[in-house]
Amino acid sequence: MKKIYLSICFLLLFGSLIYVQAEYDKNQKKVPNPEPFVPTAAVIKAADLGLHNAAADIAWLAAIQYFGGGQSRTFEKLDDYLFLAADLDEKFAYPYAFGVLVLPGVKSTDEGIEIAKLGIERNIPDYRIPYYLATTYHVEKEDKKNAALYFDLAAKTPGAPAGIKKVAANYGARPDLRSQTRDIWQGIYDTTKDDLVKEKALNYIDHFDILTALENIAKAYKDRVGNYPADVDELVNKGILKEAPNDPFGFQYKFNQENGRAEIK
C-alpha cells in the first residue's frame, strides 16, 4: 500500500515539475528577448589567450546566428558583431564585405559603408570589399561617383574574377540604370559562396527581370489594344497573365500610362 502511495507522490512531483517548466516557457514567449551584449575587441583580446582568430570566427558565427535567428526585431547589434570580428582579426576579409552589403537592409547603411572602408584602409586584398561597397553606394545611396571609384578599385584588386572586371569596366557606360544594377547583382550572384548573399542577389535579379517582363507584356498590350494597362491586376483579369508575378520584395505594380514603365503601387 505504501509503495503505491509513494509512487503517486513521485508522479505528482514530476508532473508539477513539467507543468512549471511549460508555464515558464509560455511566459517567456511573451517577454521580448533583450538585445545581446556585444563586448569590445579589447575585452575579448585580454581574455582569449592570444587566440584572436578563433575569437573573431566565433564573433562572425554569432553575427550570422543573430542575423538569421529572428530573435531580434531591429538587428541593431549586427554592426557591433561585425566590427568585433573585424577588430579581432583584421585580415578576416568577409565581415567587411558582408557588412556593407547586408547592413543597409537593417537600417545601418552608414555603418556598412564604414566597415567596408575600414577593410580597404587595412589593405585587405579581397575584391569583394570594394565591389560590395560600390554596390551599396550605387543601390542605397545612388552615389554614382563613389560607386565608380570602388568598382574601379575592385577590378584592379588581384584575384578579381572576369565578370567583376566587366561590370566595373562597363559602369557608367550603360545608360540604362536597371540593367546596370542587374549586372552588378549578377556579378555578385555568380561569384559568391555565401547562400545568404546569393539569395539577396537573386532577389534583385528576379525583381529586375519581373519588371522587364511586365514592361514587355505592357508594350505588347499597348500594340494590340492601344493603351497601356492600368496595373497588373488588369492583365490578370483579362486573362493575359495567369497570376500576378511574385516580386521578391513583395511589391505590386501599376503602369505609367505615358511611357509604360512599371511603377510600384
Place this chain on the structure above:
Amino acid sequence: MKNILTIAKNTFRETIRDRILYGILGFAILFLLSTVFFGSISLGEDTKVIKDLGLAGIYIFSLIIAVFLGSQLIHKELEKRTIYIILSKPVSTAQFILGKYLGLLSSLVINIAFMAIIYLAVVKFVGNQIDYLALWAFLLNILELSVFVALTILFSSFTAPLAGTIYAILILYIGHSLELLRKAAEKSGDLVKYLVEALYYLFPNLEKFNIRNFIVYGTPPTVAQIIYPALYSVLLTLILLWLANLCLKKRDL
C-alpha cells in the same frame, strides 16, 4: 644519464595508461570533428573556421592535459609516497625531476601528434589542402607546453594540485596579456611603467609561441620566429626545473 631515461620511460608508461587522459583526448577529437559543423554555418568561410577553431582547440586541450597531469605528478608521488622507493635508490632529485619532465612531455607530444593527424585530415577533407604551416604551430605549441609542464612540476613540488592548477591558469592569462599590459602602461607614470617592464621580463611571455593568427593566411613563420621561442622555451624550462629541484631537495619526505 640512464636513470633519467628510465624514470622518463616509466612515467610515460604510467601517464599513457591513465584512462582520464583518454577521456580528455576523446573530447578533443569530438571538438575537432565538430569544427566541420561550425565551418558549414559560416557562410562560405569553412576552411578558415575549421583551421582557426582546430588550432585553438588543440592548444586548449593540450594545456588542459598538461596542467591536469602535471599538477598531480609530483604531488601524487609525495602523497602516495611512491617517491620513497625511487629516491632511496641511487637516484638524485635532479634525475628524478628531469625524468618526470621528459616522461610527461613525451606523453603530451604523442597526444598532440594524435590531434594533429585528425586536424590535418579534417582540413584536407573540407579545404582540400594539406596544412603544412600548421606543423610549425604544433611545434611551438609543444615548446610552450614544455614551459607549462616544468611550471606545474615546480608548483607540484611545494603545493597542492588545486592551488598549483590555479597558479598555472593565472600565469597562462598573464603570459598572454603581457603585450597588452605593456601598451596600456605607456600612458601611465614612470613607476607603473617600470613595474610593468619588470613584470614583462619576469613572467613567461607566451605570445611568442603563438603563430596561429597569421599562418592561416598562408604566411610562413620566419626563422627568428622559430629559433627565439625555442631558445626561450629551453632556458625557461631549465630554470623552472632547477627551482623545482631546489624545492624538492629542501623537503623532508
Place this chain on the structure above:
Amino acid sequence: MIKISNLTKEYGDVKVVDSLSLEVKKGNIFGFLGPNGAGKTTTIKMIVGLAQRSSGEISINGKELESLGSREKIGYMPEDPYFYEQLTAVELLQYMAELFKNRDKITKLAHIEEILELVGLKDVAKKKVGAFSKGMKQRLGLAQAIINNPDYLFLDEPLDGLDPIGRLEFKDIFLKLKKRGKTIFFNSHVLSDVEEICDEIGIINNGILVYAGPVKPFCQNEPLEKRFVEIINEQISKSASQQISKEEA
C-alpha cells in the same frame, strides 16, 4: 657494520630523534622497536637519506652515507608501500632494477622472476599493481628492496598487514637472507616476531634510545612484551621526575 653516532632530528624545539647512537654488526638481524610516534620511521628515513638529519653521523662499513653511490648496496622498504598503479609487478621491478649500476645483471627476467618467487608473487607477476591487496603490496615492497642484492636492508614495518602465514614466510625469507650474509635492520611493533628472529634489538621511546643489545639478556626469561612495557614505563617515569626537578629548580 652500521654505525650511528648521536643522530638527532629536530623540528623546531621538538627532538623527534635525540642523540641516537647504536651499532649493528654485519650479518645480524636487528629489530628496532618502540611505541607509535617514537621516532622509528624518522630514524630509518635518515639512514636511507629521505630525511635530512639535524646532527650526527651515519656510516656503513666505515663509509659515510652521503653520496648516491652508497645506495647501490642498500635496500629500503617503506612503511605501507605504494606503487605506480598502471605498471605490472614485473615492470615495476624492472624499473627499480634499471636504476642501479649493475642493471645489466639484475634486470634480467630470470632474476626478477626469482625474486618474485621468493616473496610469493610468482602468480601475479603480470598483474597491474593497482589491483594488489595490502599483503601483496607488502611482498612487492620487500621484492623491490632486495632487487639489487643489497648487503644492508632497511625495512619499515615489513610484517604489517600480512596474515600469519605471510608473516611466517617473511621471517623465513629474513633468515635465508641472513644466511646469505645480509644485514637486516627493521622496525616493528609486533614483538613476538622480533623475539623469534632478531639477534639484537634497540628500543626507542620519545626519540630516546632506551636499550640496545642482545635479546635474551634483555628478556631475562620473561616475554619480550612484558619487558618492553616495563622499560618504557621506567623511562617515562624517569623523564617525568627529571621534568619535575627541572621545574623545581
